[in-house]
Amino acid sequence: MKLTRAGVLILVAFSVPVAIELRTVFGLFGIDLPLAAVGVFEVILVAAILVAYAITAEPETATGP
Amino acid sequence: MEIHAYEKFWLAAALLLIVGLIATVSYGAVGAGIEMIGDEGGTVDPEALDDHPKFGDPGVYESGEDEYDVYVVAEQFAFRPGTSDPIEVPANSTVTFHVTSADVIHGFEVVGTNANTMAIPGQVATFTVEVDGPRDYGILCNEYCGSAHHAMEGTMEVVPEDEYDGPEGGD
Amino acid sequence: MATFVDRYPEEAAVVRATFVVAFVSLGIGAFFGLIQALHRTGYVRILDSVDYYTILTGHGVLLALVFTIFFLLGLFTWAVARSLERPLPDIRLTWAWFGLTTTGATLVAVAILAGLIPSLGVSADVLYTFYAPLQAHPLFYAGLTMFIVGTWMAGADWFLAYRAWRADNPDDRIPLQTFMVLTTMLMWYLSTIGVAVSAVFFLLPWSFGIVETVNPLLTRTLFWFFGHPVVYFWLMPAYLLWYTVLPKLAGGRLFSDPLARVVFVLFLLLSTPVGIHHQYLDPGISEGFKFIAMTNTMFLLLPSLLTAFTVVASMEHGARQRGGEGYFKWLGALPWRDPAFTGMALAGLMFAAGGFSGMINAGMNINYLIHNTLWVPGHFHMTVGTAVALTMMAGSYWLVPQLTGKRLYSRPIGLLQVVLWFVGMVFMSNAMHRAGLAGVPRRTAEPQYQSFDFSTALGSVGELQAQIAFGGFLLFVSVVLFLFNILLSSFETPMESPVDDSLPAPLSGAEGSPLVLDDLRLWTGIAIVLVILAYTLPLGSIVTDAGLFGDSPGFPVLIDAVAMLKEVVA
Numbered sequence: 029m030k031l032t033r034a035g036v037l038i039l040v041a042f043s044v045p046v047a048i049e050l051r052t053v054f055g056l057f058g059i060d061l062p063l064a065a066v067g068v069f070e071v072i073l074v075a076a077i078l079v080a081y082a083i084t085a086e087p088e089t090a091t092g093p
Numbered sequence: 094m095e096i097h098a099y100e101k102f103w104l105a106a107a108l109l110l111i112v113g114l115i116a117t118v119s120y121g122a123v124g125a126g127i128e129m130i131g132d133e134g135g136t137v138d139p140e141a142l143d144d145h146p147k148f149g150d151p152g153v154y155e156s157g158e159d160e161y162d163v164y165v166v167a168e169q170f171a172f173r174p175g176t177s178d179p180i181e182v183p184a185n186s187t188v189t190f191h192v193t194s195a196d197v198i199h200g201f202e203v204v205g206t207n208a209n210t211m212a213i214p215g216q217v218a219t220f221t222v223e224v225d226g227p228r229d230y231g232i233l234c235n236e237y238c239g240s241a242h243h244a245m246e247g248t249m250e251v252v253p254e255d256e257y258d259g260p261e262g263g264d
Numbered sequence: 265m266a267t268f269v270d271r272y273p274e275e276a277a278v279v280r281a282t283f284v285v286a287f288v289s290l291g292i293g294a295f296f297g298l299i300q301a302l303h304r305t306g307y308v309r310i311l312d313s314v315d316y317y318t319i320l321t322g323h324g325v326l327l328a329l330v331f332t333i334f335f336l337l338g339l340f341t342w343a344v345a346r347s348l349e350r351p352l353p354d355i356r357l358t359w360a361w362f363g364l365t366t367t368g369a370t371l372v373a374v375a376i377l378a379g380l381i382p383s384l385g386v387s388a389d390v391l392y393t394f395y396a397p398l399q400a401h402p403l404f405y406a407g408l409t410m411f412i413v414g415t416w417m418a419g420a421d422w423f424l425a426y427r428a429w430r431a432d433n434p435d436d437r438i439p440l441q442t443f444m445v446l447t448t449m450l451m452w453y454l455s456t457i458g459v460a461v462s463a464v465f466f467l468l469p470w471s472f473g474i475v476e477t478v479n480p481l482l483t484r485t486l487f488w489f490f491g492h493p494v495v496y497f498w499l500m501p502a503y504l505l506w507y508t509v510l511p512k513l514a515g516g517r518l519f520s521d522p523l524a525r526v527v528f529v530l531f532l533l534l535s536t537p538v539g540i541h542h543q544y545l546d547p548g549i550s551e552g553f554k555f556i557a558m559t560n561t562m563f564l565l566l567p568s569l570l571t572a573f574t575v576v577a578s579m580e581h582g583a584r585q586r587g588g589e590g591y592f593k594w595l596g597a598l599p600w601r602d603p604a605f606t607g608m609a610l611a612g613l614m615f616a617a618g619g620f621s622g623m624i625n626a627g628m629n630i631n632y633l634i635h636n637t638l639w640v641p642g643h644f645h646m647t648v649g650t651a652v653a654l655t656m657m658a659g660s661y662w663l664v665p666q667l668t669g670k671r672l673y674s675r676p677i678g679l680l681q682v683v684l685w686f687v688g689m690v691f692m693s694n695a696m697h698r699a700g701l702a703g704v705p706r707r708t709a710e711p712q713y714q715s716f717d718f719s720t721a722l723g724s725v726g727e728l729q730a731q732i733a734f735g736g737f738l739l740f741v742s743v744v745l746f747l748f749n750i751l752l753s754s755f756e757t758p759m760e761s762p763v764d765d766s767l768p769a770p771l772s773g774a775e776g777s778p779l780v781l782d783d784l785r786l787w788t789g790i791a792i793v794l795v796i797l798a799y800t801l802p803l804g805s806i807v808t809d810a811g812l813f814g815d816s817p818g819f820p821v822l823i824d825a826v827a828m829l830k831e832v833v834a
Contacts, residue, residue, distance in 0.1 A: 034601040034679060041610070041683045045690045052698075055722040063727055095772050100523070100573060107569035111562045114623060118558065121629045122551075129544070129629060131551040136809045139816055169819070192547075197819050198395045198480060200636050204703035204716060207632035211545045213481050214397065215810045218547035231716025235636035235705040237391050239398065239821065240314040243710040 031081045043073040130210055134191060134217030142166060142195050152180075153260040159186040161260060167192060167199035167212040169239050175232050175247025182224055182249070183257035189221040200235035203249060211236060227253045267762035268346060268666040274355045275345045276667045278362055282338035283664070285366055286331050286656075287747060289373075293326035294743035301692070301736025304711060305729035316709035317389040317821075318379035324392030325376060328648060329411070330369045332498040335656045337365065337418050339501045340445045342663065343508075344422045346765070347441035348429040357421050365414030371407030375400065379821075389821040391707065393487060394467070396478040399818035402471040405463045412456050412463075419449035437774040438782050440521055441508055447528040448500040450788050451493055454795060455536045458489025470818060479814025481548045481806050488539035489799065496535045498648050502655040503527070506575050506608060508767055509659065513605040514582025514598055518770035519574045522777030527574075529781065530567040533791050534560055537798030544631045548809055553802045554628055560798065561626045568619060575612055581771065603678030607658020610686040611651050618646030621697060636707070639700025642693045650689050657746050658682055664750060665763045673752035677745055684742040692735025695728040704728075 031039075047070040051061045096104075121127040142148045151164040151173050161182055166173045174180050182188050192201045194212040201218070202209045210218040234245035269276040296319045302308040303316055311319065341358065345351060352358050378386035378401075388400035422445055426438070438446070462483045469475045511518045518524065540557035543549055580594055588597030599605045621643040624630055634640065661678045665671055672678065702718045702725070704711050711718075718725055780786065 031596075032601065034606075035596065037679065037683055038600050038606065041686050044687050045694070048690060048694050051722055060722060063723060095520075095776055096523070097520075097577075099577075100520070100570075103573045104566075104570065107566055110569075111565055114565075114627065115559055115562050118555075118628050122555075127629045129551050129554070129632070130547055131554070132548050132805065134547045136548070197398050198484070200705070202636065202703065202705065205719060206703075207629075209545060209632050209635050211543075211547065213484070213547060214816045215479070215814060216481055216546075216548040218545075229716070231703075231713060231718075233703075233705055233713060235707075236395075237317065237320075237398075237707040239819070240317060240389065242317070243313060243708045246713045246715060248715045 031077075031084045033081075036077055036081050039077045040074055043070060043077065047073060128221055130218050130220050134193075134219035136215055137193055137217055139193070139195060139214035142193070147191065148193060153182060155260045156189070159183075161186055161188050163188055163190050165190060165192045165201065165212075166195050167201060167234065167238075167245075168195040169197065170234070170241040170245040172201070172232060172234075172245070172247040175249070176245075179229075179247070180232070180249040181257070182251055183254045184224060184227045184251050185254065186224050187221060188224050189219065192218045197238050198236055199238045199245070200233075202233050202235045204231040204233060206230070209235070224251050227251050267669065267765050268342065269669045270762070272345045272351055275341055275352055275358070278355070278358050279338040279342050280667050281362055282334045282341070283660070283667070285369065286334035286338065287750060289326040289330040289334070289369070290653075290743060291747050293323050293331060294740055296320075296323040296326070298736055298740040301733050304709060305733045306710075306712065307729075307733050313709035315380060317391065318376065318387070320707065321379075321389050321391050322373070322376045325372060327653070328392055328498070329494075330373070332501075332648065332652060332656070333411075333415065334365070334369070336497065336501045337362070337415070339504065339656075339659070339663070340418070340422060340448075342667075343441040343504060344425050344445055347439035348425055350425070350429060352421055353424045353428050357417070357424075361414045361417035361421060363414075364417060365411050368407045368410030368412075368414055371403050372411065373407075375404040375407060387821050393491065395487070396467060396470070396480050396483045397816040397819050399471055399820045402468060405468045405471055409460065409463050409468070412460055416453065416456070419453060422446065422449060440518075440524060440770075440774065441504060443525055443782065444500065444504045444507070444528050446784060447532045447787070448497065450784060450791070451500075451532045451535050452497055454788075454791055455490050455493030455497075458486040458539070459491075462486035462490075466813070475813055476817060477814050478816050478818070479806065479810045479812060480816050481546065481810070482803070482812070482814065484546070485540070485543065485549070485803065485806055488542045489536065490539070491542060492539040493535040495648065496531050498652045500528070500531065502611070502652045503571060505655055505659045506571065506612060507578075509662065510575060510605070510608045510612075511578035511582055512767050513602060513608070513662065514579045515586045516578055516582030516584075517768040519577040519581065520772045521770040521774045522772065522781065523570060523574055524770075525774070525777065525781045527567040527570050529787050530564075532787050533794060534564045534567075536791065537794045538564060540798070540802060541626055541628075544628050545635050548806060549802050550805070553798075556798055558626060558628045560794075565619070565623070568615075572612075572616060579609070601675070601679065602661075603675055603682050604658050604662040606679060607661070607682030607685075608655050610682060611654035611658065614646050614654070614686065614689060615651035618643055618651060622647065634700050636705060637700035638696045638704045638706050638711075641706050642696030642700055645689060645693050645696070649693075650685065654682060654685050657685070660746075660750060662763065664753060665759065666765045668754060669758045669762060670753060670756040671759045673749050673756060677749050681742050681745040681749065684738050684745070688735045688738025688742060690735070691731045692739065695731035695735065698722065699725070699728045699732075 047066050050069055051066050054061045137145055147164040148166055151166045154162045156162045163180055192210055192212045194214045199212040201212050208222050228251050230249040232247040232249055299319050375386055375388040378384045379389050386401045388404035390398045390400040426442055466478055466483050470478045507518055507524045538557050538561045540554055541561045544554055583594040583597040586597045588594030661672055702720045704718055
């Protein structure tokens with residue numbers, strides 16, 4: 029599947045609630061994650077999305093994202 | 094009218110969720126005995142609270158062994174008792190709150206618990222809570238009641254049974 | 265190829281006018297929201313805390329009533345004209361209701377904003393719910409009444425258009441969009457009786473001093489008689505767009521027309537007899553009546569859950585038409601570049617989350633933990649603040665070019681705008697829900713108390729406040745981008761090839777569905793019976809308790825609060 033620039037933007041948007049709610053999920057199991065861990069996790073998610081984009085993207089026209 | 098099979102399945106699941114939610118609340122009320130605020134508190138004349146046998150002298154009253162009644166008047170912008178004097182009750186007791194308002198609509202929330210009610214002029218909100226170990230609680234008004242609403246707060250102190258020096262019977 | 269403005273130029277002018285009012289109040293209301301987010305978290309306090317409540321009243325009224333309802337007035341006018349394929353019966357009537365609603369809304373806004381200038385002696389810092397015996401200036405109640413009467417005239421306008429269409433098409437099914445408009449308006453007529461009675465018979469005479477006292481529980485109950493159905497009045501325009509426009513944007517067609525009708529009928533039936541679920545903690549209403557309201561509320565989940573199915577199914581159909589495959593891979597085939605599509609899809613996603621937090625609110629006993637805490641604004645910023653507001657903004661990217669004949673200034677900025685809204689709301693709403701669980705109250709200028717601290721389950725109060733302020737900032741930036749995009753679009757040159765505003769026919773059409781679905785008289789009758797069943801006894805007992813006019817004198821919000829506070833502290 030080809031990732032477009034718009035697709036990257038949407039995936040980054042989806043990654044934010046995932047990262048924020050990660051803390052809630054760990055909290056349910058009694059593990060209190062510090063805020064920094066959430067930040068690091070979000071950075072990893074964004075990096076993964078960008079890597080996926082770099083691998084799959086075709087050269088785009090200037091009309092994006 | 095054509096209804097897709099997946100849609101029928103979804104409809105059934107949705108109805109199950111709805112009935113399940115209603116069932117949990119019903120169980121909470123009947124089985125677990127969670128008391129909720131109704132109309133059993135009766136009415137008062139908000140203009141004549143001073144003549145009321147209890148609200149005229151609000152505070153903690155002993156109603157039985159380890160059972161207390163707390164009468165609280167909410168008014169712009171304080172709780173009586175609560176704001177200038179804390180509400181003091183002994184640990185491991187059963188406390189029934191009777192809350193009303195002398196002026197506008199207020200809220201009465203014991204912070205971090207489900208002891209929470211509206212204080213409506215003319216109406217008395219009555220609810221009973223089980224108090225456990227000694228601890229201090231904050232009380233706040235959670236309904237906008239005028240320009241200094243954010244300053245309307247109080248405290249409730251649950252003290253060890255042997256340190257409790259009897260109900261105040263007003264402030 | 266012609267678009268809406270070419271076919272119905274007079275109607276397009278009215279719709280543009282309603283959108284202008286809606287967007288102006290969106291801008292002001294969003295600015296107030298930013299002030300509040302920074303004030304109550306303690307980051308920036310440009311105003312005195314006393315004035316916070318003026319700003320809060322303005323934020324609530326301008327966004328929840330003026331922005332949403334003016335957008336609805338425009339959208340429904342568009343939907344009726346295009347789906348009946350005829351102009352409205354008399355454009356003067358249309359301009360008359362626009363004039364009346366706009367005048368009413370302006371009076372209300374003036375009464376509220378005058379609170380910032382004490383020398384005027386006018387104040388309406390009573391918040392969006394205007395609970396008596398807090399008393400606003402009569403201008404506030406009068407403006408509100410004019411606004412409501414204006415919406416009734418708008419409904420009459422659409423019903424007249426329908427009657428004219430019916431005379432020419434005696435045997436046809438009601439077109440879907442018109443069906444949605446009519447059922448929504450029937451719900452609105454039924455539910456606004458509560459607020460109209462409250463304002464005209466009780467609050468207005470009381471604010472003028474004609475009657476001395478008011479029954480606070482009665483006016484409060486009448487408010488919520490209207491105050492929950494108004495939620496669906498905001499939501500129905502979003503549903504109209506999700507059902508009829510979103511499938512087209514996704515590249516497909518609506519899954520099922522009859523089920524869309526069933527959903528709107530359910531909303532007509534169940535929207536009103538539920539208002540008491542906002543009063544679970546009110547003394548003077550027995551638990552039995554509250555339980556009835558809760559049961560109705562839970563069944564009201566059904567139409568929303570059905571909508572979730574239909575919307576996702578229609579999107580999937582669209583994606584497969586565009587070449588999408590697999591169990592989940594089809595999601596990648598959706599037109600994510602289109603801000604109108606993406607905004608509506610994100611709004612729908614967040615509505616699912618808001619729906620779950622709403623189930624907590626609706627639970628009669630668990631509600632005690634979160635009633636009047638910050639959880640509640642956390643919830644409704646996901647529903648009216650995103651499901652509705654974001655859908656309306658996204659819809660504008662598709663609608664405005666049809667109404668002006670001009671292209672949109674920038675689609676990439678539009679895409680960024682809807683994504684920013686989603687991300688900002690994730691930050692703000694998540695923190696609000698969590699703060700609410702810790703007991704932090706809503707509707708307060710300074711949630712910092714002297715005699716106690718809040719203890720949060722996860723993270724610190726400081727982190728939650730940072731999240732709220734940051735989210736609020738992103739949301740404000742998003743609104744600024746939206747307004748600039750729309751403003752600059754109005755300076756574009758007219759398009760050569762206008763927007764294709766045709767809507768494809770549903771996969772299952774109305775033909776096979778029972779005719780009884782279109783029997784509006786029957787559904788209205790049942791809705792009235794349900795309201796009578798749910799409200800007669802509670803209202804009767806409230807009136808028996810304290811009389812129609814009660815015992816509470818007015819407490820005007822203009823009293824010198826600072827002096828009063830000094831008295832309390834001393």
